Amino acid sequence: MPANITRINELNSSFFKDFIEIGKKIFSEDMLHSVESCVQCGCCTGSCPSSRRTAFRTRKLFREMLLGFRDSVLEGDDLWLCTTCYTCYERCPRGVKTTDIIRVLRNMAVSQGHMAEAHRMTASYVLRTGHGVPVSEEVQKLREELGLSSLPPTTHSYPEALRAVQEILKLTGFDRIVGFDWKTMELRGRK
Amino acid sequence: MTNIGIYICHCGTNIAGMIDVEELARKAAKLKDVSVVKDYRYLCSDPGQDLIKEDIRSMDLDRVVVAACSPRMHESTYRKVLSEAGINPFLLEIANIREQASWVHSEKEKTTEKAFDLVRIAVAKVKKDESLESLPADVIQRVLVIGAGIAGIQTSLDIANIGYEVVLVEKEQSIGGRMSQLGKTFPTLDCSACILTPRMVEVSTNPKIRLHTYSEVEEISGFIGNFHAKIRKKSRGLNPDLCTGCGECTARCPTKVPGEYDEGMGKRKAIYTLFPQAVPNVPVIDRANCVYITKGKCGICKKVCPAGAIDYELGDEIVEEEVGAVVVASGFDPFDPTSKEELGYGRYKNVITGLQLERLLHTAGPTKGEVIRPSDGAVPKRIAFVQCVGSRDEHANKYCSRVCCMHAIKNALLIKEHHPDAEIFIYYIDIRAFGKGYEEFYKRTQEHGIKFMRGRVAEIFEENNGNVVVRADDTLLGMVMENEVDMAVLSVGMVPRSDSAKIQKLLGIATGSDGFFMEAHAKLRPVETLVDGVFLAGTAQGPKDIPDTVAQAKGAASSALGVISHKVLELSPLISEVDERLCRGCGDCKDICEYGAIELITLDSRNAARINPALCKGCGACTVACCNGSIKLRNFTDTATFAMLEAVLGGEA
Numbered sequence: 001m002p003a004n005i006t007r008i009n010e011l012n013s014s015f016f017k018d019f020i021e022i023g024k025k026i027f028s029e030d031m032l033h034s035v036e037s038c039v040q041c042g043c044c045t046g047s048c049p050s051s052r053r054t055a056f057r058t059r060k061l062f063r064e065m066l067l068g069f070r071d072s073v074l075e076g077d078d079l080w081l082c083t084t085c086y087t088c089y090e091r092c093p094r095g096v097k098t099t100d101i102i103r104v105l106r107n108m109a110v111s112q113g114h115m116a117e118a119h120r121m122t123a124s125y126v127l128r129t130g131h132g133v134p135v136s137e138e139v140q141k142l143r144e145e146l147g148l149s150s151l152p153p154t155t156h157s158y159p160e161a162l163r164a165v166q167e168i169l170k171l172t173g174f175d176r177i178v179g180f181d182w183k184t185m186e187l188r189g190r191k
Numbered sequence: 192m193t194n195i196g197i198y199i200c201h202c203g204t205n206i207a208g209m210i211d212v213e214e215l216a217r218k219a220a221k222l223k224d225v226s227v228v229k230d231y232r233y234l235c236s237d238p239g240q241d242l243i244k245e246d247i248r249s250m251d252l253d254r255v256v257v258a259a260c261s262p263r264m265h266e267s268t269y270r271k272v273l274s275e276a277g278i279n280p281f282l283l284e285i286a287n288i289r290e291q292a293s294w295v296h297s298e299k300e301k302t303t304e305k306a307f308d309l310v311r312i313a314v315a316k317v318k319k320d321e322s323l324e325s326l327p328a329d330v331i332q333r334v335l336v337i338g339a340g341i342a343g344i345q346t347s348l349d350i351a352n353i354g355y356e357v358v359l360v361e362k363e364q365s366i367g368g369r370m371s372q373l374g375k376t377f378p379t380l381d382c383s384a385c386i387l388t389p390r391m392v393e394v395s396t397n398p399k400i401r402l403h404t405y406s407e408v409e410e411i412s413g414f415i416g417n418f419h420a421k422i423r424k425k426s427r428g429l430n431p432d433l434c435t436g437c438g439e440c441t442a443r444c445p446t447k448v449p450g451e452y453d454e455g456m457g458k459r460k461a462i463y464t465l466f467p468q469a470v471p472n473v474p475v476i477d478r479a480n481c482v483y484i485t486k487g488k489c490g491i492c493k494k495v496c497p498a499g500a501i502d503y504e505l506g507d508e509i510v511e512e513e514v515g516a517v518v519v520a521s522g523f524d525p526f527d528p529t530s531k532e533e534l535g536y537g538r539y540k541n542v543i544t545g546l547q548l549e550r551l552l553h554t555a556g557p558t559k560g561e562v563i564r565p566s567d568g569a570v571p572k573r574i575a576f577v578q579c580v581g582s583r584d585e586h587a588n589k590y591c592s593r594v595c596c597m598h599a600i601k602n603a604l605l606i607k608e609h610h611p612d613a614e615i616f617i618y619y620i621d622i623r624a625f626g627k628g629y630e631e632f633y634k635r636t637q638e639h640g641i642k643f644m645r646g647r648v649a650e651i652f653e654e655n656n657g658n659v660v661v662r663a664d665d666t667l668l669g670m671v672m673e674n675e676v677d678m679a680v681l682s683v684g685m686v687p688r689s690d691s692a693k694i695q696k697l698l699g700i701a702t703g704s705d706g707f708f709m710e711a712h713a714k715l716r717p718v719e720t721l722v723d724g725v726f727l728a729g730t731a732q733g734p735k736d737i738p739d740t741v742a743q744a745k746g747a748a749s750s751a752l753g754v755i756s757h758k759v760l761e762l763s764p765l766i767s768e769v770d771e772r773l774c775r776g777c778g779d780c781k782d783i784c785e786y787g788a789i790e791l792i793t794l795d796s797r798n799a800a801r802i803n804p805a806l807c808k809g810c811g812a813c814t815v816a817c818c819n820g821s822i823k824l825r826n827f828t829d830t831a832t833f834a835m836l837e838a839v840l841g842g843e844a
Binding site: 004005006007008009013016033036037038039040059060063064066067094 | 622634640670
């Protein structure tokens with residue numbers, strides 16, 4: 001068979017089953033199965049803020065997923081280009097729970113060791129500070145001008161709360177998944 | 192002394208926007224013999240009509256010219272106005288100043304001039320018009336229905352239940368048609384037999400329906416209200432009156448041949464019924480395959496028949512029926528996909544048609560509802576449906592067959608419900624789920640995990656294990672993909688029946704470029720044909736699903752009743768007339784007449800033409816063909832034509 005023809009039989013037929021098994025720990029099965037109703041109309045892609053700046057095509061991601069293109073879906077960059085804004089989720093005429101489905105796919109990708117670098121960076125902030133977006137010096141200044149305390153009453157102000165968050169992240173294995181080194185407080189093997 | 196009234200319609204701004212109606216009225220008033228000219232905003236409205244009526248009565252008008260829209264729109268309206276006001280309705284002329292003037296020109300002054308020309312032509316003609324009376328014709332208050340599928344059944348029941356007699360002719364040995372071949376029906380999944388057989392029984396027990404099965408209409412003559420049909424009742428090789436339908440003959444018959452009713456998926460005997468609920472439940476001997484008839488041996492069925500009904504020598508019978516209207520409900524054939532060589536039908540055993548799958552899925556079918564593949568009898572677990580086979584295709588049929596999407600979706604769902612682990616793919620160009628509840632049904636199928644593949648299947652080839660590989664471009668991903676499946680099902684569309692040309696000739700009805708019988712108007716006259724008194728129902732007119740077929744069948748019943756519920760029909764007197772004293776009997780008029788309205792009669796030992804007023808459409812072709820002017824078209828005489836020419840070429844109107 002020429003290399004540029006895909007044999008559907010050789011695609012990963014258990015991909016969708018695995019997706020349901022993993023996804024149902026978080027969402028209802030009905031929500032997960034909703035993707036089977038996709039008619040490929042492209043309303044998701046048309047609504048997507050990311051699609052206006054990147055090559056990300058939500059429609060295509062779902063098509064590949066349903067046909068069993070496991071590797072390209074889980075190992076590719078597209079999965080991480082969704083901003084999780086939920087616009088497509090709101091607009092899908094077929095009621096596909098788009099963004100939640102993407103989140104399950106991301107979980108599957110991460111458990112196989114695939115995670116976008118930017119997302120690892122964000123995760124490292126959580127591990128380090130308890131915030132995905134830590135309060136910067138500029139924000140601190142702004143808060144003072146507004147008559148607020150320079151730091152909010154969160155892990156930034158309560159070191160014992162930060163330790164509790166970090167404990168949870170260790171117990172859930174989040175640190176391992178992300179590849180966080182507690183000695184250097186940095187990500188391991190940054191690309 | 193004529194006394195003409197002219198009425199000019201503004202038609203809102205449709206006419207008055209491009210024609211100076213006041214100027215037109217001023218000019219028209221000066222025409223000879225015109226007593227009154229009036230213009231009005233909407234002449235077809237009630238007050239507009241009253242205006243004309245009042246003038247006719249108070250001013251003693253004897254002829255009327257209406258300058259308005261096309262006579263196709265309102266000629267009958269104004270004829271009625273004249274009648275109601277007490278003058279002959281044929282002393283009316285319409286000057287079409289809308290379609291032939293205001294709508295098609297852009298200079299007001301010139302358009303007004305042209306409108307005046309049209310008005311004075313009409314005035315010239317109306318002066319030559321003669322009073323005519325409609326011709327009464329007796330109506331035979333019965334209907335002939337050709338074809339007893341669901342369309343013919345529904346039409347017959349509707350007419351019979353109103354109280355009129357129906358002659359229902361079915362070519363096959365049982366009524367029921369294509370619908371009886373189906374297992375479950377979309378989108379409700381109710382079983383076809385469960386909803387069809389009660390109607391079949393109703394047909395057989397209704398005293399108003401005279402049923403001729405295993406019969407064909409061979410000849411139809413006559414015209415609206417008076418058709419005469421010759422029907423051949425083919426010999427079943429047995430006496431149906433004696434047969435009790437016990438089935439002993441079929442059970443003992445030693446001959447087995449592929450069954451047409453099962454689309455070749457199963458075998459039948461040489462004496463057989465189509466299906467258990469057949470109406471009538473009387474078998475037929477297949478003369479081509481019966482060993483007794485072909486070789487003179489066997490004769491088992493005759494020996495075992497407890498009723499002594501078998502009679503190998505029984506011949507056909509000709510029955511004649513008189514009816515007032517005809518409904519054609521002759522159905523369709525499935526497209527034969529053999530010609531689409533790239534799909535391998537006929538070459539690869541595991542490529543079958545949708546109707547063949549339907550027979551496999553039918554609980555009374557050859558496999559009792561179990562889907563197995565032809566090559567080895569294995570249960571296919573991976574199936575591809577191939578949509579639009581022979582449809583939407585310049586090389587086969589240009590049209591969409593409308594039912595194949597839902598048919599494939601329905602059968603995919605049924606298989607998936609039987610075998611949840613089956614993998615089913617539906618290759619499509621567009622999914623057309625247009626009917627009530629269809630889109631919802633489509634979504635339900637998707638939820639069962641059936642995969643919809645957007646891309647027309649380009650090619651199918653066979654593997655050594657009997658599996659077939661379906662190749663198509665997945666146009667959603669832009670990737671050419673191959674799919675090895677256990678079986679491929681070709682969703683073939685509907686085509687006109689192979690014998691439809693025969694029916695077309697029989698009745699003189701038209702077919703469209705797709706070969707289906709053509710309705711008189713695509714939107715407003717969907718069940719009428721251009722032949723008066725002949726109506727269409729169901730897939731004979733074009734591809735349809737069951738709901739649409741039933742709806743049209745009910746429409747055809749209503750239209751046929753519109754004809755035969757009258758004892759007498761009023762025929763238009765605007766027809767040709769032969770002056771038999773002048774006619775030489777050459778027959779040129781008979782040859783040119785499209786409607787078969789002219790026959791040659793013997794008159795004082797010479798030939799002369801005679802017009803059948805019920806068949807004549809008043810086209811005038813015969814008047815032109817006539818070599819010595821002995822045929823006249825009423826109110827369209829040469830005298831009138833010359834008067835009109837004179838009027839417009841500047842002579843006195």
